[in-house]
Amino acid sequence: MFAWQNTPMTGLHLLGIIIGAIIVLLLVLITVMYEILAQRKFIGWIQRRIGPNRVGPWGLLQTAADVLKLLIKEDVIPAKADRAMFSIAPIIAFVPAFMVLALVPYTMNHVFTAGMNVGVLFYIALSSVSIIGFVLGGWASNNKYSLVGGMRSAAQMISYEIPMGMSILGVVMIAGSMNITTIVADQSHSQFGWYIIPQIIGFIVFLIAGIAELNWTPFDLPEAESELVAGYFTEYSGFRFAFYMLSEYVYLFAFAALATSLFLGGWNGPILPGWLWFAIKSALIVLLLFWVQATMPRMRGDQLMSFAWKVLIPVSLFNILLTGLLSLFV
Amino acid sequence: MTSTLHKEEMILNLGPQHPSTHGVFRLVVTLDGEQIVDADPVIGYLHRGTEKLAEGLQYTQIIPYTDRMDYLAAMLNNYALVHAVEYALDLEIPDRAEYLRMIVMELNRVASHMVFIGTYLLDLGAMSPFLYAFIERENIVELFNEICGARLTYNYMRIGGVKWDATPDWIDKVRRLVPMLREKVKMIDNLVSGNEIFLNRVRGIGKFTKEEALNYSLSGVNLRSTGFRFDLRKVRPYGIYDRFDFDVIVGENGDALDRYTCRLREIEQSLRIVEQAASQIPEGPVMGKVPKMIRVPAGEYYASIEGARGELGAYIVSDGKDKPYRLKFHRPSFVNLQILRKLLIGQNVANLIAILGAVDIVLGEVDG
Secondary structure: OHHHHHHHOOOHHHHHHHHHHHHHHHHHHHHHHHHHHHHHHHHHHOOOOOOOOOOHHHHHOHHHHHHHHOOOOOOOOOOOHHHHHHHHHHHHHHHEEEHHHHOOOOOOOOOOOOOOOOOHHHHHHHHHHHHHHHHHHHHHHHOOHHHHHHHHHHHHHHHHHHHHHHHHHHHHHHHHOOOOOHHHHHHHHOOOOOOOOOOOOHHHHHHHHHHHHOOOOOOOHHHOHHHOOOOHHHHHHHHHHHHHHHHHHHHHHHHHHHHOOOOOOOOOOOOOOOHHHHHHHHHHHHHHHHHHHHHHHOOOOHHHHHHHOOOOOHHHHHHHHHHHHHHHHH | OOOOOOOOOOOEEEEEOOOOOOOOOOEEEEEOOEEEEEEEEOOOOOOOOHHHOOOOHHHHHHHHHHOOOOOOOOOHHHHHHHHHHHHHHHOOOOOHHHHHHHHHHHHHHHHHHHHHHHHHHHHOOOOOOHHHHHHHHHHHHHHHHHHOOOOOOOOOOEEEEEEOOOOOHHHHHHHHHHHHHHHHHHHHHHHHOOOOOHHHHHHOOOOOOOOHHOOOOOHHHHHHHEEEEEOHHHOOOOOOOHHHOOOOOOOOOOHHHHHHHHHHHHHHHHHHHHHHHEEEEEEOOEEOOOOOOOOOOOEEEEEEEOOOOEEEEEEEOOOOOOOEEEEEEEHHHHHHHHEEEEEEEHOEHHHHHHHHHOOOHHHHHHHH
């Protein structure tokens, strides 16, 4: 399956890896571009608006114009900020976001997928590296709103990582593997079908914890506009700001891809080609998140914490127990 | 165990430029983590000296200045002034003018409460209700535009009546608007009021008792939410409010949720008044017999109305000239704001926004 992983590295391999990385990067950037447009259009419709429609036909170039604007904007670093940390924080937040994409199995032939044996763990580990970027950005800005935003985001993401990891555990138990590619392949011939069926509790916990981890409404406390102006990136502008935004949307895509792979059978599906199934499923997850964003108010910090520790964690523990019984008797 | 951890309180300057202070309101909060230790409201960024300016203006000339106080309910401000002058002069107002006033005032109250619902939910992090509320408010604003040529600062009322008469077509539009608005308010109610997250954010937050509300001299929804039945339209009917059938909405607990529900249900009552007024409106003149030069006899006069945010009063001290010697507005937003500090201490930053929003201030009115 992953024959090249077992042979010594040659120049050709290295070239292949670099080309693969660039292709995935471009693919993801384009996806993110239209993800943002889709978000604005979709939420616009929910709010009885038209959404962006000026740049390009049907607003198709809107995001490109926005990115261009951010690129040519002056890069402001506040006088009292810690310059080194301020500059490096967005990169720390952004790089892991792209790194997790290496794990996503887009198609059955997994050309550009790292078939890592600890794939699920790798995802969780990397996504927590980003927290450092958020906290650091909040601290280095030397702004009180940023500081509170950064603290909130750290507390929230650490709390929600636990239920998220535990909800994935059920899938790992059924599949008997942490390799995401194996998990997806397993769902094509599993007796349960896609893992959303035996793992429906796990899926719901995963979705909620994932939304919280993405700092998405109704858990968008770290960037609560009405309280903290913009949270940890209040002081950021220009391309550094774009990095934060980009990492957020890449995580959104990565989260949808992970949910698709773990619970919705990844590329599996009748008639249509695998990559299309993958795209449809992950797009549906992303649309679901947009829908939630347009309709929900924000939770409060203490409620958020007690929800994670008193509801989600017990439920996901219960799910693990159920999964254990299931694999014991079925 | 005693903690040797070094702790420091943080002073956070909320405003005057901040998304949730609804204007140029500044709040200096001392934070211990996210807990509020102290809060110090700083106002005056929108102060234009309306009361001082009024001393140099004839009574009719003051009317446009009142538009700029509570800019979300300018019709009610107009009325507060002209009502006080009419009360001082003991003027007879033609019936049609009174009915037109009732219609525009109650519609304006609806529009103002719509803005509250939209912005309050925006403060709590829900984006969509804001747009829904504003789309419906737009209908009302368009009607005002049609009758007086302005969407926000109407300058519609005059001492002795109103400036412009309504066409039969306009009255018809009002009649058609009422059931439509009623339906839309029900829709917003359906979409928002049962939301578990919303309820958890506002229930039991910013709570005060009847006695505290009275001690702080609160009025309007802030007072009624504690269960105290006090609405000037019923208690001391002015204009022709005694001819209409409507209920005074009161809350029970005096928390942010009650204030939200009270406002939502008050929209319904205001629509009832508009409906009755639009169906009973008689033909006739819209201006009464008013002397060319309005001179208020020497003395002191106070008349107050139920504004969108509470008791809106005008206190006139006259020395018999065509300009007031002194004009003082009892501005409900300013008075209601006084309890804010007491409500905030001990809360966290997220609750701060929920509490401030529920008090519902308009900075134009706070600063005068």
